[in-house]
Amino acid sequence: MTGDSSQKLFKVVFILGPPGSGKGTCCHAIQKNHGLIHLSAGDLLREERQREGSEVGALIEAHIRNGTIVPVEITCMFQAMRAAGDSAKGFLVDGFPRNQDNLDGWKRQMSGKVDEKFVLFLTCPTDDCIKRCLNRGEGRSDDNEESFRKRIDTYNSQTLPIVEFYKKQGLVREVNSGRPIEQVLEDVERVFTEAGF
Numbered sequence: 357m358t359g360d361s362s363q364k365l366f367k368v369v370f371i372l373g374p375p376g377s378g379k380g381t382c383c384h385a386i387q388k389n390h391g392l393i394h395l396s397a398g399d400l401l402r403e404e405r406q407r408e409g410s411e412v413g414a415l416i417e418a419h420i421r422n423g424t425i426v427p428v429e430i431t432c433m434f435q436a437m438r439a440a441g442d443s444a445k446g447f448l449v450d451g452f453p454r455n456q457d458n459l460d461g462w463k464r465q466m467s468g469k470v471d472e473k474f475v476l477f478l479t480c481p482t483d484d485c486i487k488r489c490l491n492r493g494e495g496r497s498d499d500n501e502e503s504f505r506k507r508i509d510t511y512n513s514q515t516l517p518i519v520e521f522y523k524k525q526g527l528v529r530e531v532n533s534g535r536p537i538e539q540v541l542e543d544v545e546r547v548f549t550e551a552g553f
């Protein structure tokens with residue numbers, strides 16, 4: 357009837373898990389195989405932090421070092437999805453929503469515009485996660501032991517309740533990522549295939 361009713365919904369898969377659990381690594385593999393667009397909230401924030409003249413660069417850096425979550429208005433996930441346009445088969449939304457503020461902002465902006473397929477939830481022992489972060493080799497200002505501890509605290513207190521929220525809706529697909537990458541990717545691939553990707 358109206359133009360709105362025929363508007364294409366953005367297909368979305370959320371990727372959540374502790375720092376160093378392999379979210380980015382899994383997204384790279386899946387993106388290649390399935391033609392999905394990978395949007396990492398952390399990457400978008402680091403990009404904005406580097407942008408010359410950014411008014412929020414220092415604020416972003418303070419949150420990143422401190423392992424706390426940047427206010428959702430600054431985390432331009434929605435703009436990034438819109439910028440990627442209609443042609444995308446779907447989006448891998450990596451590291452978002454990470455707390456209640458992220459989730460509230462997402463709902464405010466995206467309700468009625470997205471088809472939330474599932475949440476890929478990666479689980480990995482903290483000892484493995486910290487080793488992986490300290491060896492990541494990207495020179496990140498938060499890949500040190502002190503920041504890692506803060507990130508894990510934030511993850512446990514603020515992100516796990518978001519996973520629970522999606523679990524209640526039957527949307528969580530859990531994969532143990534504390535294993536060799538080939539095994540992890542085999543299970544991740546299966547989850548996407550079962551979801552019709």
Ligand SMILES: Nc1ncnc2c1ncn2[C@@H]1O[C@H](COP(=O)(O)OP(=O)(O)O)[C@@H](O)[C@H]1O
Binds near residue numbers: 540
């Ligand atoms: N299954 C795995 N086994 C060993 N190392 C891994 C595995 N998955 C990812 N890594 C490595 O661990 C580090 C963190 O992975 P990354 O994908 O950046 O995690 P996240 O995005 O969840 O922080 C990277 O150096 C990556 O190459």
Ligand SMILES: Nc1ccn([C@@H]2O[C@H](COP(=O)(O)OP(=O)(O)O)[C@@H](O)[C@H]2O)c(=O)n1
Binds near residue numbers: 373375401423451452
């Ligand atoms: N939704 C998000 C995602 C990341 N971030 C910030 O960016 C940091 C790094 O996030 P990331 O997703 O790149 O980190 P990993 O979990 O991939 O190691 C987080 O610790 C937060 O400080 C945020 O504020 N909000």
Ligand SMILES: [Mg+2]
Binds near residue numbers: 379380396398451
């Ligand atoms: Mg990452």
